[in-house]
Amino acid sequence: MKYLIVMHIDPTVLENLTEEQQQAIGDGHTAFMAATKESGEFISTQALGDPSTSKVVRSRGGDLEVTDGPFAEAKEFLGGFYLVDVEDEARAIELAKQIPDARIPGLALEIRPVVFADLGTD
Template sequence: MKYLILIYSNPESRAIWDTFSPEDRAAGLGAYEALDKELVESGELVASEPLDDPATSKRVRVTEGRTLTTDGPFAEVKEYLVGFYLVECASEERAVEIAAKVPEAQLGLIEVRPAIDLAALA
C-alpha cells in the first residue's frame, strides 16, 4: 500500500533551523540523505521532494472555462507543507516507522496518510 508522509514546518520550527550551525544543518540534511538511501535500498521509495516556500505557490481556479491564477499560498495556515515522501510499504505501522525517522517528527510536524488505490474502487 502507498502512504504519503507529509512534512510540515511553522515559524517556531523555522526559527530552530535558523539557529543551527552549518555543521548542525549538514547533520539535519544528512538525516534525509540516510532515509532516502534506506528507502531506495528497501524498494519502498516512490518519490520524495522538498517544496519551495509557500509564497511561491499559485492558486488555480477555473471559472467559465478560463483558468485564473493568484499568488499563493492557497490558505492562511499556522503550519505549511515543506516536503513529502511517497512510500510503498507493507503496512501503516511501517509507514509510521519511516515517518518517525524524518527530523521534523521530533516536533510533531509529520502526517502519514494512506493513498487510495483507485483500481480497487472500480
C-alpha cells in the same frame, strides 16, 4: 501499500535552528533515503518551494482567477513529501518516525494512504 508521508513546515521553527541542527536534518534525510532505497520501500521524494512562490487557480463568479500564494491562515505549509511502498500503515508510521523532522518541536509529518495513482506510463 503506498503511503504519502507529508512534511508540514513551520518557517519560524526552521529560521530558529542552528547550523548544526540544519546539518543534522539534511544528514538525517540523506540517511532515510538511503535506507528506504536499500529496503526497496522508497518510491520518490520532492521538496517544494516556499508558498510565496506559488499560484492559486480558483473559480470566482464563473471565471478562473489566478492569484499569488495560498495565503492560508495557518503559518505551516506543505514542505515536501516521501512516497513509500510498505507492507502496512504500521510500517509507514515506523518510517515516518525515522525522518528527522519528527524530532523537532513545531514540525510535523502526516501519513496518508494512496488510494489511486497514475504513473503516466503505459
